[in-house]
Amino acid sequence: MNPEFVRNFSIVAHIDHGKSTLADQLLLQSGAITEREFKEQLLDDLSIERDRGITVKARAVALHYDIDGQTYELNLIDTPGHVDFHYEVSRSLAACEGALLLVDAFQGVQAQTVANAYAAIEGDLEVIPVVNKIDLPVTRIDEVLEEVETILGLDPDDALKVSAKQGTGVESVFRAIVDRIPAPSGSPDAPLRALVFDSKYDPYRGVITYFRIVDGSIRKGDKIRFMKGATVHEVVELGQFRPDMRACDELGVGQVGYVVTGVKELGNVHVGDTITQAGNQAKTALPGYKEPQQMVFCGMYPIDATDFEKLREELEKLSLNDASFSFSPETSDALGFGFRCGFLGMLHMEIIQQRLEREADVGLIQTAPNVTYEIKARGEEEVLLIDNPVDVPDAGQIDEFREPIARVTFILPSSNIGTIMQLCEDRRGTYKNTEYLGPDRAQLTYELPLAEIIYDMHDKLKSATRGYGTMDYEVIGFRAADLVKMDILVKGQLVEALSTIVHRDFAERRGRGLVKKLKQEISKHQFEVALQAAIGTRVIARETISALRKNVTAKCYGGDITRKRKLLEKQKEGKKRMKQFGQVEIPQKAFLSVLEASNED
Missing domain, CATH: 3.30.70.870 (Elongation Factor G (Translational Gtpase), domain 3)
Structure with a gap:
């Protein structure tokens, strides 16, 4: 297809602002699906996405739409909205020239709206603001447009007003995509360069690779080369998503599709790799993606x-x-x-x-779970990256113990600022600034240790703000702190899977909470079980699970007391031996009590 009539765009927004619903409407109104096939969250094909009502994986689909007698190919890449899947969003944006930025007509600009808008602007994409859910009984359209201008710096006059649920205003979205988003700029005559933005494994066909062509073209039967993997394969099948996989013979500049090469080795395909022709190889690979950093x-x-x-x-x-x-x-x-x-x-x-x-x-x-830490050992120049508490060296060998710090942005009602500030102070936060976004909304910025926010900060925020607060965070680096490794001993034996890294000031309280939790989760045995929390060789908390006692004298009716004493002494001796050799069974729930104990702090 002529690249002039191709448009690649993404839909980005905060979670629950209607991305998947708008994607469904675009599919319906472009004729990609029929009314009979139309159902909510059509692109969310994982069962877990349907159950939770969220998007986890980015999905690509090619739409054909006629405007003024000309057929355009619109390649939509649907993206997740949750902060954990921001990497999926960044990959999708790299394959596009424009983005629809969705904003809820009542909730307005939220934390992830800001993060995704900045990601699109940094990627030099054309951003089209879209105010969704205008059919709600209560809306704040004028205030929301003001927020779009003040917080995101976008022109409110360019904003489209739609209801994805009812299909209102969707035609204006199609026209804006064609008129405002630039066509792909690659050269059809240059050697093939296609960006691999995703892949999946099919048990019958092997690895299916999703790509977007930047230069050149690809045909069925071509010999292609993965530049990073340095492997050559034949194109067995080539096609596009409409929204189901549909085979075709050729794809050109700007088009998005999939290729099946019969690759069975999972290590041969890398996301961010460049596909080129084996005979006419491109000189330079595409920039690809920055490696994601697991935290x-x-x-x-x-x-x-x-x-x-x-x-x-x-x-x-x-x-x-x-x-x-x-x-x-x-x-x-x-x-x-x-x-x-x-x-x-x-x-x-x-x-x-x-x-x-x-x-x-x-x-x-x-x-x-735990986060990644940095340790600078005494006399060593190299910094150790620690993602497992078991790997922490002895305290005497540590020169500096550093933890990851995240910049957290809260958008919340002004009336809740005090509560959230107190919550952040309790979690060793450093206050940065407050900006008022309107008469009753504010943006609060803090720097917090990542370990203090990943588990339940989101839940605490929602509870404190009655569901109106949102947060977004990014890791900005590592900072030295007074951290220690806390071990858990069960019957005198170290259980590595229960070890955690905690701040020294909270170690004693957290240790007491944890052994109390473990006492509830581990069932009684025939012998006494000691639970201890220790830092190095110093025990900071202890609980004891008493032995399960069987009534061995139940069948003694009357008679001499010495007979009962003999039975009790025999039981005592048996328990001593059991204590010596007995193994303690630790249930799955006990391993998660590490989290619950820190949550109750």
Whole structure:
């Protein structure tokens, strides 16, 4: 197709502002789907996306739309809205020339709206503001347009007013895409250069690679080369998403599609790689993407040890489909063989865990998550990156212990500023500034340790602001702090999976809370079980689970008391031996009590 009539655009917004609904309407009104096929969240094809009502994966779809007698190909890349999936958004924006920035007609500009708008502007994209949900019984359209101008610096006169649910104003969206978003600027005669922006594994066809062509063209039967992987393959199938996969013979500049090459090796395809012709190779590869930095790590172990290899295969498939997820093998005395997995945030971790359990049917034990730390050892120039508390060296060898710091932006009602400031101060936050966005809305900025926000900061914010507050955060670097490794000993034995890194000031309180929680979760045994929290060799908290006592004298009716004493002494001796050799069973729930204990702080 002539690149002049191709437009590539993305829809970005805060979570729940109607991205998926607008994408469905664009599909319906362009004729890509019929009324009968139309259903909510059509592009959200993962079962977990439908259950939660959120978008997790970016999806691409090619729409054909006629304006003034000319057919245009509009390539839509639908994106997630949650802060954990900002990397998916950045990848999608790199494949586009423009973006529709959706803003709720009542809620207005929220934290992720700001983050996504800046990402689009930095990527030099044409941003079209769209005020959605104008059919709501209560709207603040004029105030919202004012926010678009003051907070985002966009012209409110350029904003479109639509109702994605009812289909109102969707035609003006199509016209704005064609008129305002520039056509792709690549050269059809240059050697092929196509950007790989996603991929997935199909058990029958192997790896399916999603790409956007920047220069040149690609045909079925061509020999193509992945420049990073340095592998050559034949194009077995070529096609576009409309919205289902539809094969075609050729794709040109600016077009978005998929290619099947019969690749079975998952390591051969890399997101951000450049595809070129094997015979007429491009001189330089495309810039690709900045490597995502995982900030949250946890251990994942199969409940059944025989599922280890199956778990490895499923993790490989997931990492192919999600470049921001990483894993490496590890072992634990308590849990056996498993994997140390890295995520962008807590929701990302939860989604991966549920996909493994649902799609792959693998039963998992998951250890408490923790963030990445930096340690500068005495006499060493190199800085150690620590994502597992087990790897922390002895306190005497540590010169400096650094934790990740995030800049957190809250957008909330002015009446709740005091409550949120107190919440941030309690979590070792550093106040930066407050901006008033209107008579009753404000933007509050704090710098907080990442470990203090990933688990429940979002929930606490929603509770404190009755659901009206939103937050967005980005990691800005590492800062030295008085941190220590807290170990948990069960019956005198160190359980590595329960070790955590805490601030020294909170260690004692957190240790007491944790052993109390463990006492509730670990059932009684035939012997006494001591639970201890320790920093180095110093025990800071202890709880004891008393022994399960059987009434051995139940069948003694009367008679001499010495007979009962003999039975009790015999029981006592048996318990001593049990204590010596007995193994304590720790349930899955106990590993998550690390989180609950810190939450109750």
